[in-house]
Amino acid sequence: MTDASQGVAFSRPMVAGNWKMHTTVDEGVALARAVCAAVAATRRVDVAVLPPFTHLWAVRPVLEGTGVRLGAQDVFWKGSGAFTGEISPAMLAGWCDMTLVGHSERRHLFGERDDEVGKKFVASLAHGLQVILAVGETSEERDDGRTFDVVDRQLDAVFAELDGPPAVDAWVIAYEPVWAIGTGRTATPEQAQDVVAHIKQHVRARFLDGSPRVLYGGSVTPANAASLFAERDIDGALVGGVSLRAEEFGVIVAAAETAASARDTD
Numbered sequence: 001m002t003d004a005s006q007g008v009a010f011s012r013p014m015v016a017g018n019w020k021m022h023t024t025v026d027e028g029v030a031l032a033r034a035v036c037a038a039v040a041a042t043r044r045v046d047v048a049v050l051p052p053f054t055h056l057w058a059v060r061p062v063l064e065g066t067g068v069r070l071g072a073q074d075v076f077w078k079g080s081g082a083f084t085g086e087i088s089p090a091m092l093a094g095w096c097d098m099t100l101v102g103h104s105e106r107r108h109l110f111g112e113r114d115d116e117v118g119k120k121f122v123a124s125l126a127h128g129l130q131v132i133l134a135v136g137e138t139s140e141e142r143d144d145g146r147t148f149d150v151v152d153r154q155l156d157a158v159f160a161e162l163d164g165p166p167a168v169d170a171w172v173i174a175y176e177p178v179w180a181i182g183t184g185r186t187a188t189p190e191q192a193q194d195v196v197a198h199i200k201q202h203v204r205a206r207f208l209d210g211s212p213r214v215l216y217g218g219s220v221t222p223a224n225a226a227s228l229f230a231e232r233d234i235d236g237a238l239v240g241g242v243s244l245r246a247e248e249f250g251v252i253v254a255a256a257e258t259a260a261s262a263r264d265t266d
């Protein structure tokens with residue numbers, strides 16, 4: 001992988017499917033099988049699925065040997081204790097590959113604070129889990145011209161919890177404008193590129209090691225994926241609704257594969 005801090009785009013994108021609160025366990029196992037089949041020809045893209053917690057253990061063996069990675073949609077920051085209903089990173093470590101923290105639904109529907117997101121981030125890393133950190137502004141914040149301030153604040157709250165820079169491959173950022181999630185109103189490639197480039201700049205200003213990959217999320221579909229991936233700084237996608245449809249998800253992964261080949265031959 002090429003470090004974006006050197007001014008060269010990453011050559012290995014990531015496409016992750018956030019299933020949110022969808023599917024029964026049986027349906028989830030079937031979906032995981034279908035996803036593995038749909039992305040079987042993938043060589044240049046890190047593919048991940050993020051099923052609900054109840055499904056993780058059942059989905060794990062389905063992914064064995066396929067290269068598709070397994071992620072949890074959230075995690076608590078404590079290792080163990082009297083925290084009814086929570087799942088700790090220690091419970092996921094060793095068999096689950098990654099966590100997602102700071103998703104806007106956690107922030108806005110469940111009142112998760114920036115510092116809590118930071119604690120979840122650090123706890124995941126400490127347990128050897130790769131972390132996808134989601135950031136993004138609401139439509140009001142965008143209209144007020146505060147998009148950069150909001151993502152900077154969300155990132156800085158996480159950095160405040162860190163002792164040093166995480167390894168560049170240990171984390172991934174997902175830029176997900178709240179107004180684009182589940183609305184069918186995708187950010188234009190230019191809008192997404194603009195914020196993703198800003199995020200990378202902000203991270204590089206903080207960590208000389210450079211920026212991790214930055215994905216775009218929010219109404220990504222087979223119809224718009226290629227144009228998003230053609231942007232210089234967009235290193236893949238975090239997909240919601242379409243990740244429940246394996247074939248269409250596979251088309252998005254294939255678009256990332258094509259973009260990766262194009263970047264290689266640039």
Ligand code: 13P
Nearest residue numbers: 018181182218219240241
């Ligand atoms: P949609 O793709 O359904 O807009 O959801 C995006 C998302 O929230 C992924 O985490």
